[in-house]
Amino acid sequence: MRLEHLGERKAIKIISKITKTDVSDDCAVLPFGKKYFLFTTDMINEETHIPKNSKPHQIGWHVVAINLSDIAAKGGKPLGVSVALGLPENYDAKFLKELSKGMSDCAKKYSTKIVGGDTKENNILTLCGSAVGVVNKKNIMLRKGAKPGDVVCVTGTLGASSAGLHSSNPKKVLMINPRVKEGIALGETNTVTSCMDISDGLASSIYQLSSLNKVGFEIDYEILPVDRSAKNVSRKLRMPLEELCLYSGGDYELLLTVKRLKLKNAINTLEDVGTKLTPVGVVTKNQDNILIKENKKTVLENRGWEHFRVRV
Amino acid sequence: MRLEHLGERKAIKIISKITKTDVSDDCAVLPFGKKYFLFTTDMINEETHIPKNSKPHQIGWHVVAINLSDIAAKGGKPLGVSVALGLPENYDAKFLKELSKGMSDCAKKYSTKIVGGDTKENNILTLCGSAVGVVNKKNIMLRKGAKPGDVVCVTGTLGASSAGLHSSNPKKVLMINPRVKEGIALGETNTVTSCMDISDGLASSIYQLSSLNKVGFEIDYEILPVDRSAKNVSRKLRMPLEELCLYSGGDYELLLTVKRLKLKNAINTLEDVGTKLTPVGVVTKNQDNILIKENKKTVLENRGWEHFRVRV
Numbered sequence: 099m100r101l102e103h104l105g106e107r108k109a110i111k112i113i114s115k116i117t118k119t120d121v122s123d124d125c126a127v128l129p130f131g132k133k134y135f136l137f138t139t140d141m142i143n144e145e146t147h148i149p150k151n152s153k154p155h156q157i158g159w160h161v162v163a164i165n166l167s168d169i170a171a172k173g174g175k176p177l178g179v180s181v182a183l184g185l186p187e188n189y190d191a192k193f194l195k196e197l198s199k200g201m202s203d204c205a206k207k208y209s210t211k212i213v214g215g216d217t218k219e220n221n222i223l224t225l226c227g228s229a230v231g232v233v234n235k236k237n238i239m240l241r242k243g244a245k246p247g248d249v250v251c252v253t254g255t256l257g258a259s260s261a262g263l264h265s266s267n268p269k270k271v272l273m274i275n276p277r278v279k280e281g282i283a284l285g286e287t288n289t290v291t292s293c294m295d296i297s298d299g300l301a302s303s304i305y306q307l308s309s310l311n312k313v314g315f316e317i318d319y320e321i322l323p324v325d326r327s328a329k330n331v332s333r334k335l336r337m338p339l340e341e342l343c344l345y346s347g348g349d350y351e352l353l354l355t356v357k358r359l360k361l362k363n364a365i366n367t368l369e370d371v372g373t374k375l376t377p378v379g380v381v382t383k384n385q386d387n388i389l390i391k392e393n394k395k396t397v398l399e400n401r402g403w404e405h406f407r408v409r410v
Numbered sequence: 411m412r413l414e415h416l417g418e419r420k421a422i423k424i425i426s427k428i429t430k431t432d433v434s435d436d437c438a439v440l441p442f443g444k445k446y447f448l449f450t451t452d453m454i455n456e457e458t459h460i461p462k463n464s465k466p467h468q469i470g471w472h473v474v475a476i477n478l479s480d481i482a483a484k485g486g487k488p489l490g491v492s493v494a495l496g497l498p499e500n501y502d503a504k505f506l507k508e509l510s511k512g513m514s515d516c517a518k519k520y521s522t523k524i525v526g527g528d529t530k531e532n533n534i535l536t537l538c539g540s541a542v543g544v545v546n547k548k549n550i551m552l553r554k555g556a557k558p559g560d561v562v563c564v565t566g567t568l569g570a571s572s573a574g575l576h577s578s579n580p581k582k583v584l585m586i587n588p589r590v591k592e593g594i595a596l597g598e599t600n601t602v603t604s605c606m607d608i609s610d611g612l613a614s615s616i617y618q619l620s621s622l623n624k625v626g627f628e629i630d631y632e633i634l635p636v637d638r639s640a641k642n643v644s645r646k647l648r649m650p651l652e653e654l655c656l657y658s659g660g661d662y663e664l665l666l667t668v669k670r671l672k673l674k675n676a677i678n679t680l681e682d683v684g685t686k687l688t689p690v691g692v693v694t695k696n697q698d699n700i701l702i703k704e705n706k707k708t709v710l711e712n713r714g715w716e717h718f719r720v721r722v
Binding site: 099100101102104106109110112113116117118119120121124125126128130135137138139140141142143145146147177178180181182183184185186187188189190191194195198199201202205211212213214215216217218219220221222224226228230232 | 412413414416418421422424428429430431432433436437438440442449450451452453454455457458459489490494496497498499500501502503506510511513514517523525527528529530532536542
């Protein structure tokens with residue numbers, strides 16, 4: 099079967115079965131004394147991830163940011179980022195300089211640095227970032243752990259990246275803010291039962307947590323923290339707002355489940371670092387994933403961004 | 411200036427200057443208590459690194475092996491490898507299975523495992539491996555440290571990979587043996603003053619160590635441990651043997667400098683792990699790099715494999 103019919107998630111299943119890799123988390127978690135080393139890698143290329151009119155500085159920022167986001171979702175402190183660059187040979191030195199500046203600016207903003215890399219020729223611009231980080235064993239946040247009764251929360255706002263894509267604003271798509279200080283702060287509260295970053299859309303992330311934890315989610319559509327830009331794009335382009343904030347990827351906010359009795363603690367902790375944490379639903383024993391909208395329950399659709407899938 | 415005129419090493423200079431990355435080593439060295447955490451990444455693609463008739467198992471092995479080689483050159487113990495796969499969507503599941511098996515087999519052979527990865531679409535097959543490892547601070551081998559009077563040594567044999575390329579034997583090119591146990595054993599002897607893996611050819615590696623350490627090298631051509639397959643290819647194809655064992659890359663043996671009084675110690679240590687360590691020359695104060703051949707001194711040429719360079 100060809101990959102375009104198989105889809106990304108089945109492809110990952112094939113690989114992980116053969117390599118015996120635990121893929122329940124998007125980031126490797128390696129025990130090391132009282133700590134875990136965190137290790138993650140993410141590859142992007144110009145045809146699938148980078149809007150046409152993007153600036154090299156934005157692209158460099160992005161490849162670093164998406165890797166830091168994986169470390170952040172575990173509550174980890176980044177130790178360093180490396181970027182392997184696959185570059186068409188007709189690119190010029192100016193492009194390389196601005197790309198490097200973007201990589202460096204992002205690393206610096208999140209108190210880490212570029213510690214290595216690789217440069218190779220490639221037909222199309224292909225960038226592969228990797229990041230390492232560290233977290234105390236007792237403070238790690240994993241994808242596994244959500245329990246019925248927990249409160250579902252998201253950091254920041256939803257839909258900004260997708261709105262950027264539809265309004266030809268590559269800055270909004272690429273210069274995302276990985277939730278590094280938020281992840282560290284949340285990990286230290288020990289209030290979080292599961293966490294992941296929303297790279298493929300909220301609905302898709304909910305389904306991943308649901309399947310992994312064998313629980314369901316009830317999400318209140320009306321209280322989702324929708325980004326103002328998403329509302330604007332929805333109105334101007336007459337696109338359903340749901341598409342932008344539920345079924346499109348790229349926001350890299352954190353989706354987490356919090357112990358009900360500790361919710362205020364988690365919210366206050368994020369307020370202290372300047373970020374809003376919004377409760378958006380609850381975890382249920384019943385494994386259906388439900389969207390509550392206009393006082394009605396509907397089934398949340400299991401779709402979002404998936405690679406290889408033939409799009410219709 | 412376009413990258414094809416700039417060349418890989420100048421491109422790396424541009425990037426490292428802007429990102430303030432120490433690129434003296436091919437592997438990031440991150441202090442962590444009494445240890446260094448090692449972190450490296452290497453990207454390959456089907457157009458520049460993978461011979462046409464390669465099998466997916468061989469390709470999977472290769473992308474893991476070249477990353478382990480960077481850890482090995484530092485004397486490090488690998489903690490895990492991740493591989494990001496950029497795959498054309500018309501590839502099939504069988505390819506993916508065999509590729510994964512190759513990745514897994516290589517990791518297992520070197521007592522580590524595949525701990526993560528990423529899968530994305532790409533126009534051409536592009537694989538980016540990353541590896542993490544650990545080494546005691548007192549046992550690390552760096553590229554910097556070679557002193558005049560040190561003995562220059564190489565592990566194993568030279569020219570096998572290049573011979574494989576010229577005789578259409580992709581197995582020889584791809585299924586290289588990273589010197590993991592050799593690196594760990596050598597690091598523990600504290601006899602090694604500098605070390606790197608020979609990815610772009612012996613001559614190119616010598617020039618990199620020479621420039622970094624501000625020393626010269628005198629290499630005895632006649633005592634180089636040339637692989638038998640390189641001698642055969644040289645004879646059959648009437649290719650100068652020097653091209654195969656000095657100016658072609660891909661062997662991933664270790665090139666190291668050893669304290670003169672400790673040479674026997676280093677050789678015995680590698681004998682104990684079943685690998686030959688051959689002394690092939692000396693480090694000199696004079697910064698010229700010399701090849702001694704038929705009792706004559708000639709200048710070792712500064713060339714080997716370099717990406718982006720227009721080849722003539």
